[in-house]
Amino acid sequence: MSAAETTTAKVPPARRDPRPGGESGKPPKGPGRKRSAGQAAVPWALLAPCLLALALVLGYPLVRLVTLSFQKFGQPQLWGFKDPESVGFDNFTKVLGDNEFWTVVVRTVLFAFTAVVLTMVLGMLIALLLQRVSGWVKTLVNIALVASWGMPIVVAITIFKWMFDTDFGVLNWLLSQLPGMDMIGHNWFASGTQGLAVIMLLVVWGAVPFVVITLSAGLTQVPKELEEAARLDGAGAWGVFRHVTLPILKPIIVMLATLSVIWDMGVFPQVFVMRGNHPEPEFQLLTTYSYDKAFVVNDYSQGAAIALLTVLLLLGVIAVYMRQMLKIGEVE
Template identity: 75%
Template sequence: MSAVDTTTPAKVPAPPPDSPQRPRANRRSGGPAVPWLLLAPCLLILGLVLGYPLYRLVTLSFQDFGQSQLWGFKPAEWTGFGNFSKVLDDSEFWQVVLRTIIFAAGCVIFTMVVGMLVALLLQRVSGWVKTLVNIALVASWGMPVIVATTVFKWLFDSDYGVLNAVLSKLPGVEMVGHNWFASGPEGLAVIMLLVVWGAVPFVVITLSAGLTQVPQELEEAARLDGAGPWGVFRYVTLPILKPVIVMLTTLSVIWDMGVFPQVFVMRGGHPEADFQLLTTWSYDRAFVVNDYGQGSAIALLTVVLLLGVVAVYMRQMLKIGEVE
């Protein structure tokens, strides 16, 4: 005869009653006007600092404006597209445009290549070496442009230049008294070196920050699949750094197309014809020839060229955003 189970089933606790929901505090929002009110001071300052000079630039480019108009002896005469016609019909303008594009392209390419190599090298050195290199980069980046240009001018001086003295110590090399600025291409190469020297620190620091975001697991997986250093960089590192590279390249193009003090100071305030870029040529037309209308037209055409670069940058960033 089996024993009867006299144990009582365990009582299941009843679920606690729903606690009354507290009414949510009403979020007071001032509507869509609040962001604009917060941005109003900044937009006002930008409008005064950038808007008015741009307005005057556009206005002058359509006027016949010289010394007489500057001092108020004659009223400014509206010429329409006359200044642009004179500039575009001038063969020297197209030579300056081509020289500026080649100069900017060389600066951008060398800056990005050297910056990428240094950034990759910093990932493979010890911590104290990286700290010393970063200090040197920040110091060179913070050096004023006029000071850096003066130093380079002394380094490449034909009579007392350090570079000529060092190169002359090499066997079979005689560079004492060599004038680096006797020809336009050689002198622009020196100025290009100066521009690259000043731009590399920003590129290195930015790319080093981007390299820290590359997952180590992906690089290790690529190596296990048989990829070499170039394969890892091309198929793993480069695609992840693409947004940063596009941004840096665009900024470098804008900065290098607007190079002015390096050329102006290096040539003693009077750049020769072979050293003229769009910025210096615009300054020369406005303040040397005293034709402010043509100088403004050249500057406005330069702005249009830079807007084309910005348009390409925005298109690339939109493509990257769609892929992601």
């Protein structure tokens, strides 16, 4: 046998790559590739009508809001006697340089923060309580929660106005039945602190049902085995809640807290209607303050600037929410 033949005989035959695409390992070209691309486009095609509706409903008002905030736009421009004038950042300079605006911002943040804390604490307590009551009691409580949640906001405001009325309020009458208390004729809206506290109770009352129902659903996903193991290790009720229940519910709590902040910072009808469509300065929140600037003072450009600053503030809250959710995803 020759040397060439010997060398040829020793070379093992080439093995075929078992991966799709043969030796190169590349996926085969053909109709299968096109189908996968088409399948990837199906969700976007299904979402297209919704995205178009959102662009029409939210996109145009947002663009118009941004445009107004950089213009001089008042009554003459509204009726067409004058053309809108571009003023750059003048509206934002005036708003940010106004001490009243910063007072309203602080009041709004404190109002939203307190309302969110009360909503989350009460919602969690009620949700935990519902896990320990009998079935028919739980059903009755859920019916009451859904009924209060579905009540129109104007009806709820009317009920609260009657409850806290100076002359005929049932709360003043009930408090006056306590020894040493005379609340007959007490005006809860004589001061901004007490009046905002009443409005905050109304906001919390309307928000608690959603929190309770959501947390109750989350509590059903907490493994009972983990709770039993924690009790066997000597953990009490607070220890089980802190080390077992709370970490599992953390994504839901973060979501609910963020949504509550957004909703509570956007409170408008509760303040506007409760104060007879003319909120006093000590009752002004960012939403009503922007409304007054635009439609009472007829300075639409400053009202738009305040509304845009509110949107930016809420976007900051959403950014914090997204960061927290990403951290939770990384841990999991």
